[in-house]
Amino acid sequence: MSNEFRRAFEALLMVADEPIPVSLCAQLLEISQTAVDELAESLMADYEAADRGFVLRRVAGGYRLYSHPDMAAYVERFVLEGQTARLSAAALETLAIVAYKQPISRGQIAEVRGVNVDSTLRTLAIRGYVAEIGRDPGPGQAVLFGTTPMFLEKLGLNDVSELPPLADFVPGPEVMAGLENSLLATPADAAEAAPAET
Amino acid sequence: MSNEFRRAFEALLMVADEPIPVSLCAQLLEISQTAVDELAESLMADYEAADRGFVLRRVAGGYRLYSHPDMAAYVERFVLEGQTARLSAAALETLAIVAYKQPISRGQIAEVRGVNVDSTLRTLAIRGYVAEIGRDPGPGQAVLFGTTPMFLEKLGLNDVSELPPLADFVPGPEVMAGLENSLLATPADAAEAAPAET
Amino acid sequence: MPYDVVTAVFSGPFDLLLHLISKDEVELWEVNLSDIVDAFVAEIEQMQALDLDVATEFLLTAAVLIELKTRRLLPGRTDLDLDDELALWEERDLLIARLLECKTFKDAAQALDRLADRAGLALPRTAGIEEAFLGVAPDLLAGVTPDQLAAAFGRASAPKPVPTVDLDHVAPIRASVADAVADLVTRLPRLGPTSFRQLAAGAPTRLDVIVTFLALLEMFKQGLIEIEQSERFATLRVEWVGGEDPDAIADLFVEDYQG
Numbered sequence: 001m002s003n004e005f006r007r008a009f010e011a012l013l014m015v016a017d018e019p020i021p022v023s024l025c026a027q028l029l030e031i032s033q034t035a036v037d038e039l040a041e042s043l044m045a046d047y048e049a050a051d052r053g054f055v056l057r058r059v060a061g062g063y064r065l066y067s068h069p070d071m072a073a074y075v076e077r078f079v080l081e082g083q084t085a086r087l088s089a090a091a092l093e094t095l096a097i098v099a100y101k102q103p104i105s106r107g108q109i110a111e112v113r114g115v116n117v118d119s120t121l122r123t124l125a126i127r128g129y130v131a132e133i134g135r136d137p138g139p140g141q142a143v144l145f146g147t148t149p150m151f152l153e154k155l156g157l158n159d160v161s162e163l164p165p166l167a168d169f170v171p172g173p174e175v176m177a178g179l180e181n182s183l184l185a186t187p188a189d190a191a192e193a194a195p196a197e198t
Numbered sequence: 199m200s201n202e203f204r205r206a207f208e209a210l211l212m213v214a215d216e217p218i219p220v221s222l223c224a225q226l227l228e229i230s231q232t233a234v235d236e237l238a239e240s241l242m243a244d245y246e247a248a249d250r251g252f253v254l255r256r257v258a259g260g261y262r263l264y265s266h267p268d269m270a271a272y273v274e275r276f277v278l279e280g281q282t283a284r285l286s287a288a289a290l291e292t293l294a295i296v297a298y299k300q301p302i303s304r305g306q307i308a309e310v311r312g313v314n315v316d317s318t319l320r321t322l323a324i325r326g327y328v329a330e331i332g333r334d335p336g337p338g339q340a341v342l343f344g345t346t347p348m349f350l351e352k353l354g355l356n357d358v359s360e361l362p363p364l365a366d367f368v369p370g371p372e373v374m375a376g377l378e379n380s381l382l383a384t385p386a387d388a389a390e391a392a393p394a395e396t
Numbered sequence: 397m398p399y400d401v402v403t404a405v406f407s408g409p410f411d412l413l414l415h416l417i418s419k420d421e422v423e424l425w426e427v428n429l430s431d432i433v434d435a436f437v438a439e440i441e442q443m444q445a446l447d448l449d450v451a452t453e454f455l456l457t458a459a460v461l462i463e464l465k466t467r468r469l470l471p472g473r474t475d476l477d478l479d480d481e482l483a484l485w486e487e488r489d490l491l492i493a494r495l496l497e498c499k500t501f502k503d504a505a506q507a508l509d510r511l512a513d514r515a516g517l518a519l520p521r522t523a524g525i526e527e528a529f530l531g532v533a534p535d536l537l538a539g540v541t542p543d544q545l546a547a548a549f550g551r552a553s554a555p556k557p558v559p560t561v562d563l564d565h566v567a568p569i570r571a572s573v574a575d576a577v578a579d580l581v582t583r584l585p586r587l588g589p590t591s592f593r594q595l596a597a598g599a600p601t602r603l604d605v606i607v608t609f610l611a612l613l614e615m616f617k618q619g620l621i622e623i624e625q626s627e628r629f630a631t632l633r634v635e636w637v638g639g640e641d642p643d644a645i646a647d648l649f650v651e652d653y654q655g
Contacts, residue, residue, distance in 0.1 A: 003249060011269035012276050015519045020276075028276055050248070051201060055207025071209030077226050079212050079525055079533045082218075087536040089548070096549035113552055116326025117349060126524040127536055153543065154537040163230055163509055164546040178248025215524035242415060269515035277519055290505035291411075298504060310497055312408035312453040348471055353508060354515030364615075367503040377492050380417045380429060383466055 005029050009039055017063030036063075042191070094120045098130050099151070099163060103144035105136055121145065203227050207237055207261075217260030217351065233260075258350035259357065285325070292318045296328050297349070298364045301342035303334055319343065327352070407458040410498035412439055415651075417495075433465045441617055459609035460487045466592060576611035584621065584636035591633055592623075 008029055011019060025036045040063050053068050067075050074176075075194045094117050097109050109117045124130045125145075133146035147160060157163065206227055210218060223234045238261050242254045251266050265273045285293065292315055295307050307315045322328040331344035345358060355361065416432045440454050463484060525533060580595070596608045612634060615621045620638030 007249065007251035007266060008269050008272040011265035011273050012251075014252040014263055014521050015273055015277055016264045017523045024276075028272055051205065052209075053205035053210075054212045065212060065523070067209035067212040068205060069204050072529075074206040074226060075209055075213055075526075075529055076532050078213065078218075079529050081226065082214075082222060087540070091536075092540065092545070092548045093552035096545045097552055099545060100549050109323045114320065115323055115329065116346075118326065119216055119348075122522060122524060126215070126530075127533065128530070151537070153541050154535070155540065157542060162542070164542050166546065166549065175567065211528070212521070213523070213525050215522045217522075251519075255518070262447040263521040264518035265516075270517040273519050285509070287502075288504070290509055291501050297508065310494075310501065311599045312410045312494070314496070321554070325631050341553070348461055351520070352515060354518070355511070362504075362507050364500065364504060365520040367500045367507065369503075373499065374492070374496065377417065377495055380432065381461075381488055381492060 005031060005035075005039060009043065013063060013065045014054065019059045019064040021062040025063065044055070050078060055139065088120075091120045091123065095124055095129060095147075095151075098124070098145050099147050099160060100166060102135050102146035102160070104146075105142035105144055107142060108129075109145075202232075203229060203237055204241065205243065209212075211254065211261060211263045215263060217256075217258050217262040217347070219260040223261065255354065257354060258347035262351075273350055285322075289318050293322055293327055293345075293349075296322070296343050297345050297358065297361060299357070301331055302343035302344075303340035303342055305340060307343070331369045347391075408498070410494050411502070412436065412454075413457060413461075413491075414498055415497055415504075429461075429465055433461045436461055437613070440613075455610050455613065457491065460491050462609055462613075464488060480633060538638075551590040576608055577614060580611055580615065580636070581620070584634070585638070587636070589633055589635040595634060 009025065012025065012028060022033050022036050026033045029036065029038075029039075040056060040058065041114070047054065047056060053071050054065050055068050057064060057066055090113075091173050093113060093114075094109060097112055098104060098121075101108070106117060121130065125132075128148055129151045130145050132143045134144040136144055136146040152158065152160070170197060201286040207223065210223065220231050220234050224231045227237075228236065229237075238254060238256065238257060244271065245254060251269050253264050253266050255262060255264055284314045284394065288311075292307060296302055296312050299306070299310075304315060305317060307319070319328065323330075326346055328343050328349065329346045330341050334342055349357070350356065353361075365396040413432070413436060416435050433448050437458055440458055467484060583595075584590070592608075592612065595612070612621065612623065615638070618638075620636070622633075622635045622637050624633050624635075
């Protein structure tokens with residue numbers, strides 16, 4: 001099997017978040033599905049022979065790279081001690097925007113928050129709190145996000161309609177005045193004012 | 199370097215969705231940061247020697263796996279999302295000013311650009327290239343902006359010190375002389391220096 | 397906003413001026429200052445909808461350019477005050493320094509763009525934690541109540557504090573431009589044809605000279621005055637063409653500037 005196809009296949013596997021269907025592999029590499037399977041098998045053998053810390057698996061009709069089961073203990077520690085072990089205040093805000101404004105696109109969330117939300121959304125999606133629930137019919141067909149049944153379950157809700165009404169939280173005039181004053185706030189004040197969400 | 203550490207490192211890289219900070223690698227593998235760097239370097243060489251379709255890179259202070267740049271054509275066909283729109287010239291120039299002069303206030307950027315930069319800064323923040331990184335301790339306590347880890351990632355840099363030196367872009371004496379001649383103030387000088395003018 | 401339309405083409409006054417100077421890149425020094433100044437002013441005139449805050453730097457740059465042009469066109473200036481002369485040179489050097497800085501960052505921006513292009517050929521792995529490990533992962537929503545979520549939404553969607561724009565250097569000029577317009581609107585009809593030099597003769601400071609420029613520029617734009625140059629190397633003549641009721645016009649202007 002040509003080196004070019006092998007390298008291209010590896011590149012695709014590296015950037016894929018989910019198993020890539022065999023048919024899609026074949027289409028992207030412009031080879032037959034049988035050739036894809038052969039390529040995958042030789043790669044699997046390759047990785048095993050080189051004693052890599054990852055494996056290539058065929059799952060649900062597609063191919064995906066996984067961490068090697070032998071290394072599970074390290075991965076578990078990573079999950080527990082890594083950066084994704086906490087829900088930051090920023091992540092909670094992003095989740096709240098998805099919950100109240102769903103369906104909503106990545107760009108719309110970023111507009112509201114004024115910062116890039118790619119990695120936060122990814123974390124929330126990996127954890128199963130939010131998911132893609134559709135596509136914007138407009139040009140660009142942006143992915144639209146919404147909350148999942150797991151999210152509702154974690155918050156003890158039956159339905160998003162049970163979320164507290166927003167009117168209660170629309171800032172009143174005194175908050176607006178406070179905002180204006182906050183221009184003069186010191187960094188220390190600002191840190192205090194932002195509740196430490198975990 | 200032990201095979202176990204190498205495999206564990208590869209397994210971690212497989213499940214990370216952002217660069218894994220060197221310190222976290224060291225903590226999880228229970229080896230020194232120097233050892234992590236050595237491990238990473240040997241892996242990079244390893245992947246290159248085996249002509250893999252992916253590369254290991256050190257970006258924004260951590261390690262992360264990427265598809266090989268040679269395979270960009272295949273990967274682009276596959277990953278339609280995340281292909282971010284190009285930054286406008288104005289946004290790029292503002293970004294350059296922030297990158298080279300950080301931490302820098304809105305007013306200081308506006309001074310260099312000669313225009314109000316509020317909307318440009320907001321775009322850069324939403325795109326994740328810049329963020330508020332502090333407050334000027336002086337009167338007014340202006341918000342100070344700096345570049346983000348995502349900026350480093352998008353540029354493939356480990357650290358802002360890897361930016362090409364600003365001195366490389368300072369126009370040469372011929373541009374200086376050209377500008378001076380173009381903006382000559384006195385008719386006498388003009389006559390001398392610009393005989394072609396009619 | 398019209399401001400954005402303008403900046404889409406030229407991201408600032410220095411950018412615009414650089415563009416005008418190096419348009420005929422062949423021989424930088426053969427560019428005619430008069431042409432540059434005319435083109436620059438023409439560009440500003442297209443920014444009519446631009447509010448003065450945004451336009452200030454454009455106008456200040458224009459003022460320096462116009463003065464440079466005026467000086468260059470004036471023959472035999474033995475009568476000129478040495479302080480004035482030095483001040484103009486300072487203005488010019490400052491402008492050149494800013495143009496150089498602008499060019500430096502323009503070129504740096506292109507280098508960053510190239511770096512990003514190159515880095516963009518490699519895409520990062522984003523798969524994240526595998527399903528098998530999600531059971532181990534700490535519950536990120538543990539202890540989070542619906543009310544906390546609503547509060548988080550309130551924080552996220554609350555209007556951000558309006559960014560403070562440093563107007564310290566603008567504010568006094570704004571006031572003075574309005575004053576200068578008001579002043580000129582009453583003076584000019586009585587003076588008949590005059591020259592910029594005469595008008596600025598009594599100006600106590602550099603700032604007042606610039607403000608007079610800005611005021612004339614604005615009045616020219618509004619069709620209240622004619623600015624003309626009878627021949628090369630002649631003085632810039634200024635003449636009132638705005639009609640008979642200066643008081644009403646003056647009021648209008650002051651409002652315009654402060655609104």
